[in-house]
Amino acid sequence: MAAGREKAARIPPRWVVVGAWHVHRALYRVTAGRLGLWRSKPGAWGTLRLTTTGRRSGQPRAVILGYVEDGPNLVTLAMNGWGEGEPAWWLNLLANPEAEAVLRSGGLRVRGRPAEGAERERLWARWREIDPKLDGYAALRSTRTAVVVLEPTDPRRHADDADDRR
Template identity: 40%
Template sequence: MSERLQLNQKVIDEFRAAAGIVGGDFQGVPLLLTTTGARTGTPRTMPVTYLADGDRLIVFAANGGRPNRPGWYHNLLAAPTATVEVGTETYQADATVVEGSERDRLWARQLPHTPYFEDFETRSGRPIPVIALTRIA
């Protein structure tokens, strides 16, 4: 397991052991997102930063400013239903890529909380995709 995957697993374990509360880079803004692997069909869980927007949770496919988009983003494009764990709650959600002025509005709302995201766009040379997660009733 790579160092990055080991770090993610530590965050996942901490999240689940402490009812959704974690420290470090994810303190105050973590959720666990479980997608279905686009090639494998295997469930994949990742900690991600989110922004609450009404009834939706907004996530950002920043991938730490790397030039490629994160695997979970590609998985959501292939199968847009995911499992979300936030706090002590777990539910299914539909994922939709947000574009245009709505994307820009949500991106601007997130930057004060995670100012390093702005550098991610510069370093990656790509706009960071913004995805809305809407609870399935």
């Protein structure tokens, strides 16, 4: 490849992405949560299960997301599999920021919010360290990808979870 030329970011067809989401959630469900979640580590993201309240239905809605830790906070991207539009879970959080996050080490109540300004840039750079193609993937969308901060509403609970990971 020529110097200075970067290979364009490519994502699989939408049916592959959506199919992977369904398989991942099914794996979590049929194993009663024993498989499907993993801890974030330095230089690698983990997965969590986020349950929001449906903005129209008022019913619980669960999704599995990638995350990184930022102190006591969990940080994810509202990327919709790099497809167009905002993911439903993010629209639900905007309507009702209270949610539950389940990590490999247990669950905790969180409040979701968008990262803004310098915080957003710092957290985006953190994700870019993990995935160098992040900017290329984000360029596939016509809207800016929200960086979402999930703040524990009971910080002691998350601190206990962090102790369990050592």
